Amino acid sequence: MSPSALLHKQYSAGTMSLLPLIYIGWSDGILSPRESEVILQKLEEFSFLTGDDKTQLKKWCDPGTPPDEETFEHWKTLIFDLCKNANSKQKEDLIELGLMMARSCDDCEDVSYWTSDQTKAALDELQEKLGISNIEAHRKLFDESEEELDSEFDVQNMCRLLDDEFHEFKNKIRTLMSYPEFRMEVIRDKDAYRTQIMNWCKELAKQGLGALSYPTSYGGENDMGKYSAFFEMLGYHDLSLAIKFGVQFGLFGGSVLWLGTKTHHDKHLQAIGELKLAGCFAMTETGHGSNVRGLKTTATYDANTKEFIIHTPTEEDGKEYIGNALHSKMASVFAQLIVDGENHGVHALLVPLRDQTHKLLPGVKVEDCGYKLGLNGVDNGRIWFDKVRIPKENLLNRFGDVDETGSYVSPIKNPSKRFFTMLGTLVGGRVCVPRAGLSAAKTGICIAVKHATKRRQFASKEGQKETLLLDYPTHQRRLMPLLAKAYALDFALSDLSKDYTKNLNNDLRRIEGTAAGMKSYATWFTTQALQECREACGGKGYLNENRIADLKADTDIFTTFEGDNTVLMQLVAKGILSNFSKEFHDDGFIAVLKMLSSQLSTNVFERNPISKRKSDRKHLLSAHFQMSAFRYREQKLLYTASQRMRGHIKATKSSTTAFLKCQTHMLALAEAHIERIVLEKFISQVKNTQDITCKNMLKKLCRLYALHTIEGHKGFFLEAEYMNPSKTKAIRSLIDELCADVRQQALPLVEAFGIPDEVLMAPIAI
């Protein structure tokens, strides 16, 4: 007797005839009561079944007792084995397969039963009633090379949740990006590449997308939310295009819109939105990036001619990394405004760079920054000014001006407040950049996940199919937490955009800290996620054709521009501290400490021995525990940072030195603060989600994000004795479990990002 014969000895021909159908019925894990009822009803009519057959089949079709994994696998092996000689047409017919199996049975006494048209017709009818398609069945049975998109949740609804209020608009953009005109290509020469990007930018401007955030009177839609949603979408396409677009319409246009007044708007805004006037945002200098206040370029007022003289004092005070510098006709130049010998701090002025023939104007020097790690479609350059004269009107004068008598005037008396108000233009960038970065990360995750559900490596037994990459626990540990965090960040960044859009005309300082922190947290994630995805795709991830290479190279600078992440995180921490104590003098400080320590003591119940050890699933999976842990970390770091600051201030009499001494502590505090915000938002998103299938899925992702983040800080929690070892160990196992669970839905989860294949492009993912 052959080994296969041994295998199916236990089943009768009658049961065999229905086995493929039943196998498929159970293959999604659940045979529904309706399906079961249909089968039971039909069974009675089947004259070709014996009583024993019927008893056995009824058992198999009880929705309450699904077959165990071993039985299920055994069925599959049987089908494979007995049907291996089937031709391709037979393989596409579930009933034909069943009959073939029946015929091959040892107990099959009368083959005619299993060849008759009547039997076949009866079984076909059953299949039809069950609504099982042969195509799907065939895929489930024989085509294992690709995993199907077998989702537990409504993918379309999930996509809608991520798209938020801009779902329709984003769908339009998806279509637009899929047009052949927007097909990405490898262009290695920077000049040719920059031309391509410029042409795309013009095309987008033509579609009215450049002016989205401008007032309708200048051809815009006065919709900052839509602008930022569009910027997110650009993150799925060529990042050079996103950045070029952001420089022209967001930074340059934004400076005219927010720092200029009606004269400037009337004169330039329409042309900027249509990209008839290309401009750049000339803030950073070689010697001064993060320290904008220390910029060296000067704009000195000459009362005689009513002009400003723009000047770069030394070589290293030249403007640096200025995007669009090679293509621009004009620049928003940030310079120290000197009126009558007095420095009024940094202001922006419009300085023409080139004439209509694109020749540089006298006194202006521009140099190409050359090739960069990525973003080579963006023309970054250096700009120097040698006593360039511009008319007084070119000062973007919303927050500071020179009046007719030649005196400096400003609606904001406090120079420091004025400076930070003007810098508010940067907040928009910090809201948008991480969204494009997240789109890049999502593209990478999508590619890595799809690859890992196709590529196999090593068989667990000789002769078996090799294992899918995504079925390796290490691979799940690599990719699933990234997937969860991408979802977490998506909701948090959307929320930030909304908050920003709502408060555009109010005081932006309230959200400045969150924007700075989210920008840092999210762009660091992008760098980390794409690195992981590259490695997870092995050599394939290194090839340009699979996109991750460019995504990595292009987004690498996101952690630096629009504010260096490390510097921004310190701003965040300072903001948190100064919410509690405006000044660091001792009296106020002690009050703060008292308040903080009383706040912490309300948390003490979390620290009692039972809670420290509590490690049952229910507790660990609860949003309440997770949120408490995140809050505790933030508060504890705030408390200890305040204490340390106080000690240092006492000792050194200098809050600057104290800040310096606590720098690494500050970074941890800022991170804890941002993570708390992200988790809060995610939990409330889960709570407010209507579609129950999406809600359940999001709940899993939220738990994975929360627990994985806690695990990353396990050293902190153990050191603070907020958790004990048994608890952190339990968290680790739970994460393994969640990773394996989310892995089951990894494909639909990346599908819900809604990245069109034409943009995804990677051969390993399509």
Add this chain to the structure above:
Amino acid sequence: MSPSALLHKQYSAGTMSLLPLIYIGWSDGILSPRESEVILQKLEEFSFLTGDDKTQLKKWCDPGTPPDEETFEHWKTLIFDLCKNANSKQKEDLIELGLMMARSCDDCEDVSYWTSDQTKAALDELQEKLGISNIEAHRKLFDESEEELDSEFDVQNMCRLLDDEFHEFKNKIRTLMSYPEFRMEVIRDKDAYRTQIMNWCKELAKQGLGALSYPTSYGGENDMGKYSAFFEMLGYHDLSLAIKFGVQFGLFGGSVLWLGTKTHHDKHLQAIGELKLAGCFAMTETGHGSNVRGLKTTATYDANTKEFIIHTPTEEDGKEYIGNALHSKMASVFAQLIVDGENHGVHALLVPLRDQTHKLLPGVKVEDCGYKLGLNGVDNGRIWFDKVRIPKENLLNRFGDVDETGSYVSPIKNPSKRFFTMLGTLVGGRVCVPRAGLSAAKTGICIAVKHATKRRQFASKEGQKETLLLDYPTHQRRLMPLLAKAYALDFALSDLSKDYTKNLNNDLRRIEGTAAGMKSYATWFTTQALQECREACGGKGYLNENRIADLKADTDIFTTFEGDNTVLMQLVAKGILSNFSKEFHDDGFIAVLKMLSSQLSTNVFERNPISKRKSDRKHLLSAHFQMSAFRYREQKLLYTASQRMRGHIKATKSSTTAFLKCQTHMLALAEAHIERIVLEKFISQVKNTQDITCKNMLKKLCRLYALHTIEGHKGFFLEAEYMNPSKTKAIRSLIDELCADVRQQALPLVEAFGIPDEVLMAPIAI
């Protein structure tokens, strides 16, 4: 009275006249007893000093009581302040400055004292006796823009320690790489770039560098150690050159040398070493990278014609990422050797790809892999074979052959052993690749450190000089641990090379695990270090001109090729486990567990409450504590991994499943194992270093590496209750301290890498 007058009111003219000299004397932190003696002696002779002056000056010159920081800074401010109107010539004369200060004093009654030639001469004489150079003094006083290379240790000796036995040879290579012919340029077009790389390779071959590891009879030096040292040096140059070189001479040449026999050597080795025969190493397939054993390409023996038929069964079985594929005339093809219908496993065969006119031979298809994230100077391609016939002699037959009767014969009977013996050729690559990667990381660290000692950002007080980046604690935390780890890895990798070279003709399996683990650990470090360096250099780090961009892009694949790091680390773990138990049957396993648990108990003294809490400096800085912690981690992970494995094997009866379930655990174990080896080597290096200045410096680096690594695993140590919170907190402060300390020597430490400026190239670092 002006503020500056207020400042120096307390000092007399006489003391002022010597202040600049004394300031410089103390500026390196120590006024030596000899210097002090010289001053005290001279003081007595100086008629222009009052008794009070002398008393004061004597106090200032007591080697036992150095001025406190505040006084020292006060001196500097005074000198700055009073000499700000000095002309440049005066500024270059320390005595002139002293006299100028004396003259400006309020109590200066007789100016003639401080203008007389006599006084000047007397003071000049003192300066000369002290051996203080004006140039150096000027730099210390006025030129703060660049930090001087003020080293505590002998930089040349340190370089010699790193270069090990190849110091002279490496110096020659440093000179060679600095020649104008080897000047690197940005070449964006891949074909032009590949031509450049090929030409460089030919030049190196001409110099005899390609054949270094081949026998002298074929033009080589029979020196694998030298080859590997040269490969390390190539890591400072263009990485495309390193990889192309490695493919031609190491992989292709290596396969002929190690898998072939005399016929092949005689026929090809000389031509390969001279790059007259370009070849590639065709192992990896699209569907099979890590799983070499599962390769699909076949080499079927045709006894009639005494030929092998090389065949690629399906599209995705094509050879993939093959370096040198576009330039090669021949390939070492790894294929399943089928003789008389029986598969004898993977063997290598020489298959001609192109004729002398470089036209592809019939049945061979080659496709360009196109652009990649980096290494675009290397021509990676895909190769397919369609029943290509090659003569029997082309089988590299050292470990397997077909005899005259047409039967397969092999000196190694066990097919598994045979396979792993043949794969031994890969060990060389795993020894060399991390060394080139480390050189790239060192280049990045050197650039980032040099930049951070020039670039300033934010002043701590209005009007003060801005702070150097490297004086920020966060910046020190970013770069100093990387610097320490680069040193740690350098010694460990040198050691591995030596071990490999020594054992070339013996069983390499002993070092296979260490090679695989070191390759993974070191190349992950390269990726992480270069990422950190890029970010630490901000926008400047993103520009191609500053090298980090290319270094990052080029080395990113190092974590994948020559074996995917994650897969390799599992091999390491399996190796560790199977050292204890050759078979995973239960009996042997329990014995292992018993043995392990008894080993661990000898460590129990480390776990008693006192040791857990012990956190004094001396204890934490001791190599004994550090080594114990590393060893504990390895053993504990080994113990728990074994326990878990045992549990899973009991439950599933399958060691494969058990391995899968413990995968992440295995990775941690492998890491702990490699880290223990690295620290052991570093400690013994410190111990064996003769030069006391280098020894002291290395000791600091070793401590930083050890404690920083422990901190990275703080979650583990707390969870295992091997340390308690007070201890991990003390370690954190100690690391901050060590970072600040090493920072003082950061410049000489990167100088000791010996990277020539011509190769370093980055404008921000030169």
